[in-house]
Amino acid sequence: MEIFVVIGVSALLAIFIVAQYNRLIRLNISVDEAFAQIEVQLKRRADLIPNLVETVKGYATHEQSTFDAVVSARAKATSATGVADVAAADGALTQALRGLLAVAEAYPDLKASSNFLALQEELSTTENKVAFARQFYNDNVRSLNEAVATIPTSFFAGLAKVSAREFYEIEDPQSREVPKVTF
Amino acid sequence: MASNFRSAQGANKRKTYFLLAAMGILTWLVAYAALTYFGAGTTSFVVPLAVGIALVGVWGSYYGSDKLVLTMTGARVIQREDNPELFNLIEEVLVASGLPMPKVAIVDDTAPNAFATGRNPDHALIAFTTRILEVMDRDELQGVIAHEMSHVANRDTLVSAVAATTAGAIAILSDFLTRMMWFGGGRDRRDSNQNPLLLIVSLVIMILAPIAAMLLRSAISRRRESLADATAVSFTRNPAGLRRALETLAADSTVVRQRSNAVAHIWIESPLDGKSVSKLFSTHPPIEERIETLRAMESLGPQQ
Numbered sequence: 001m002e003i004f005v006v007i008g009v010s011a012l013l014a015i016f017i018v019a020q021y022n023r024l025i026r027l028n029i030s031v032d033e034a035f036a037q038i039e040v041q042l043k044r045r046a047d048l049i050p051n052l053v054e055t056v057k058g059y060a061t062h063e064q065s066t067f068d069a070v071v072s073a074r075a076k077a078t079s080a081t082g083v084a085d086v087a088a089a090d091g092a093l094t095q096a097l098r099g100l101l102a103v104a105e106a107y108p109d110l111k112a113s114s115n116f117l118a119l120q121e122e123l124s125t126t127e128n129k130v131a132f133a134r135q136f137y138n139d140n141v142r143s144l145n146e147a148v149a150t151i152p153t154s155f156f157a158g159l160a161k162v163s164a165r166e167f168y169e170i171e172d173p174q175s176r177e178v179p180k181v182t183f
Numbered sequence: 184m185a186s187n188f189r190s191a192q193g194a195n196k197r198k199t200y201f202l203l204a205a206m207g208i209l210t211w212l213v214a215y216a217a218l219t220y221f222g223a224g225t226t227s228f229v230v231p232l233a234v235g236i237a238l239v240g241v242w243g244s245y246y247g248s249d250k251l252v253l254t255m256t257g258a259r260v261i262q263r264e265d266n267p268e269l270f271n272l273i274e275e276v277l278v279a280s281g282l283p284m285p286k287v288a289i290v291d292d293t294a295p296n297a298f299a300t301g302r303n304p305d306h307a308l309i310a311f312t313t314r315i316l317e318v319m320d321r322d323e324l325q326g327v328i329a330h331e332m333s334h335v336a337n338r339d340t341l342v343s344a345v346a347a348t349t350a351g352a353i354a355i356l357s358d359f360l361t362r363m364m365w366f367g368g369g370r371d372r373r374d375s376n377q378n379p380l381l382l383i384v385s386l387v388i389m390i391l392a393p394i395a396a397m398l399l400r401s402a403i404s405r406r407r408e409s410l411a412d413a414t415a416v417s418f419t420r421n422p423a424g425l426r427r428a429l430e431t432l433a434a435d436s437t438v439v440r441q442r443s444n445a446v447a448h449i450w451i452e453s454p455l456d457g458k459s460v461s462k463l464f465s466t467h468p469p470i471e472e473r474i475e476t477l478r479a480m481e482s483l484g485p486q487q
Contacts, residue, residue, distance in 0.1 A: 037278060121267075121268060122271075125271035125272070125275060128325075129274065129275050129278045132275055132276075132278040132279035132418075132419075133278050135279060135420065136278065136280075136281055
């Protein structure tokens with residue numbers, strides 16, 4: 001009789017351990033996948049840039065410094081690896097692109113051209129996708145880090161070789177700005 | 184009290200479990216009433232029959248929900264080339280939610296509205312009326328898409344199929360039993376001296392159960408709508424977009440010329456006239472209440 005109890009309890013224990021282990025591994029994989037998604041979206045954005053710069057150049061000839069800033073930020077972004085580096089380059093490129101679009105505001109002919117309008121739609125949807133990919137990644141990191149830090153999963157983090165991961169944080173002065181409140 | 188989307192999601196999920204459990208208890212009560220009134224012989228035949236009929240009826244429409252709803256609403260599936268901007272917006276929500284691409288359909292209608300269906304995320308379908316695409320700006324439409332994709336993520340077609348099956352089984356069962364009562368047949372132990380009070384209670388349960396089941400079913404549907412609003416905010420982190428979209432829907436008095444009342448519950452805004460249906464029976468929470476909840480989330484500021 002006792003032998004069955006022992007077998008039953010150890011079977012339950014084994015199922016429990018496997019479940020915790022698998023949860024950690026799954027969370028870790030989803031963080032990897034979420035990071036890959038950021039890179040996909042960043043690549044899409046990088047691919048749009050040469051076309052955008054050429055279009056703006058056609059109308060705005062005296063803005064060489066803005067173009068250079070975008071091109072060099074793009075070059076940095078495409079060669080970056082690792083979460084912190086990619087995030088830093090991503091933030092710089094986001095800034096440079098905002099500068100480029102601000103320049104475009106001053107050229108009514110450019111703003112009215114159908115080519116530019118199409119590019120603008122593509123760029124704004126890609127910017128949104130980049131932002132959502134960052135958010136999705138950070139949500140996944142959040143669940144993973146929570147699991148690594150809380151009982152019972154925390155007991156198995158060593159066994160699964162899973163540890164807390166880095167959040168994807170970009171330096172964006174605009175989003176850090178405290179909104180003005182007037183009464 | 185203001186609550187963020189995470190606590191709103193948790194509360195609505197808990198309430199759904201509670202309501203589904205109440206459905207289960209109600210089914211058990213009806214079976215028990217049948218047992219008391221008619222005895223074991225009849226009950227063991229009638230209960231599985233009612234559940235079987237309800238299961239067959241609902242399962243077919245659940246399994247083929249994406250195709251069935253297309254014919255019931257007259258929606259036509261479109262491709263990326265037909266509306267690239269709409270597809271861009273949908274892709275944004277997919278990136279935010281990690282869901283696979285659904286089928287996208289358009290309903291020719293002068294009322295702004297949208298719905299989602301499909302038995303699982305891989306067989307999902309989301310549809311928009313032609314009008315909603317005209318009246319809504321980018322942020323509003325993104326909120327609507329996020330709400331619809333939330334139904335897909337939360338598997339609301341499954342939840343409502345389970346609710347419909349239970350409510351259906353209870354209705355069929357109650358119908359059988361009351362009929363049997365009028366015709367006086369079926370009682371195994373007609374002359375046994377059972378407690379008359381127990382018999383009366385059983386009778387009342389059998390008669391009232393279908394109404395109670397319908398109330399529970401609408402309550403589940405309302406909770407799933409609130410849950411979808413909260414999940415939508417978890418995708419976009421922009422309660423203002425969905426809030427403005429709901430305000431647009433509330434301001435517009437045109438109603439979808441739907442072909443069937445059977446699919447009323449799947450639209451983002453209820454196509455049934457809110458005034459004529461009691462709040463207890465309606466499939467959607469009052470739109471003002473949904474707007475207030477979203478406004479409370481906005482007041483919390485940007486959320487991570």
